[in-house]
Amino acid sequence: MRSDAATPEAYISNLPEDRKSAISSLRKTILKNLPKGFEEVMNYGMIGYVVPHSIYPEGYHCSPELPLPFINIASQKNFVAFYHSGIYADKTLYDWFVSEYSKQETKKLDMGKSCVRFKKVAHIPYDLLGKLCSKMTVDQWIALYERNIKSK
Numbered sequence: 001m002r003s004d005a006a007t008p009e010a011y012i013s014n015l016p017e018d019r020k021s022a023i024s025s026l027r028k029t030i031l032k033n034l035p036k037g038f039e040e041v042m043n044y045g046m047i048g049y050v051v052p053h054s055i056y057p058e059g060y061h062c063s064p065e066l067p068l069p070f071i072n073i074a075s076q077k078n079f080v081a082f083y084h085s086g087i088y089a090d091k092t093l094y095d096w097f098v099s100e101y102s103k104q105e106t107k108k109l110d111m112g113k114s115c116v117r118f119k120k121v122a123h124i125p126y127d128l129l130g131k132l133c134s135k136m137t138v139d140q141w142i143a144l145y146e147r148n149i150k151s152k
Helices: 008-013 017-033 085-089 091-104 126-134 138-150
Strands: 039-043 046-051 068-075 080-084 115-118
Touching: 008 017, 008 039, 008 046, 017 046, 017 068, 017 080, 017 126, 046 138, 068 085, 068 138, 080 085, 080 126, 085 091, 085 138, 091 126
Parallel strands: none
Antiparallel strands: 039 046, 046 068, 068 080, 080 115
């Protein structure tokens, strides 16, 4: 479900009540834990956290006019989505997340390459997602992106 909202606040205000709280809490968690340098934007119809062109002028290789994406959050039709490009590009980080998730949650992890899906908002592990957000700096993400994604 893509949104035409121009700001994260507008995006959240258009959500159903049960999703407003979840997306607001995810946003606060990310902003609290994300290392300096990332910037909050609206992209792909979602709330995004990117490396701005002022830091990485090359932008995203698929669409260089866009900043380099890192994290996105969205309210989809049947779930809340948390997209983290770092867990897609770094097997060690992926393994850490999967291991920690199983220690903290009884529900089975519903995950794609970079997308963690939460069908019930009550099962969103905000503290774990906050730790995940804090594990990669802008410079580390750029280096990882160039080595594991852009070069392919």
